[in-house]
């Protein structure tokens with residue numbers, strides 16, 4: 040009985056201590072708008088925030104398709120809009136991984152020159168992660184089934200992660216449009232709304248990724264509905280499996296993967312999307328990012 044009371048008391052003390060620590064840390068978490076918020080390795084104040092925009096999928100392969108709508112082309116429109124907003128913002132240095140001509144020269148030459156290095160590095164990271172899971176150090180979580188990337192697409196995504204780590208980038212934003220895996224591809228699917236994926240909480244930079252994601256969510260939800268898919272409830276979702284959010288712990292920097300909605304939703308109709316919707320989505324994303332970094 041006594042032991043029970045002592046156990047209860049120490050649980051209470053632990054709980055109260057946690058609350059005090061959290062309250063004490065809160066200003067640091069929310070008010071530090073400097074580059075250090077995103078990348079603790081960089082300490083020079085006044086340094087530009089290095090952001091990479093990755094339009095989802097390969098230049099000529101993969102991604103959702105609905106009637107005349109092709110995700111891999113539509114995310115290029117989003118990417119261009121987003122890039123334009125950042126282009127006039129001196130606080131950022133922005134690169135894109137892919138444009139209308141394919142992967143940009145920086146990335147294409149990086150992939151060409153480093154394919155074997157990327158594969159070896161990925162295999163090593165995978166081995167280390169599997170060992171951590173086996174030993175119980177890392178807990179594997181159950182999550183929604185994601186479409187598997189082709190071998191080439193996977194190589195490119197891991198390559199981008201490695202490049203981001205090596206270049207000490209501050210943030211990466213992956214742009215996607217979702218799809219409902221269904222038989223009748225010419226009729227709209229069941230679900231709608233946007234969601235944002237981030238690294239799982241045991242992964243590096245998960246907390247920072249969440250701050251960025253929640254801020255983007257706050258802006259997007261003023262114009263667009265959040266996902267109605269049960270497993271996307273909460274809208275900001277953690278993943279261990281997506282390469283873009285650092286599968287096998289291959290990414291050291293904050294990452295957000297935005298699924299802007301389901302491709303068959305009316306606002307993705309080509310005319311509507313190209314004449315305002317894409318711009319709105321880009322503006323919301325831009326505000327979400329800048330609000331959290333420069334509160």
Ligand SMILES: [Zn+2]
Pocket residue numbers: 095096102103110214215216217
């Ligand atoms: Zn996609």
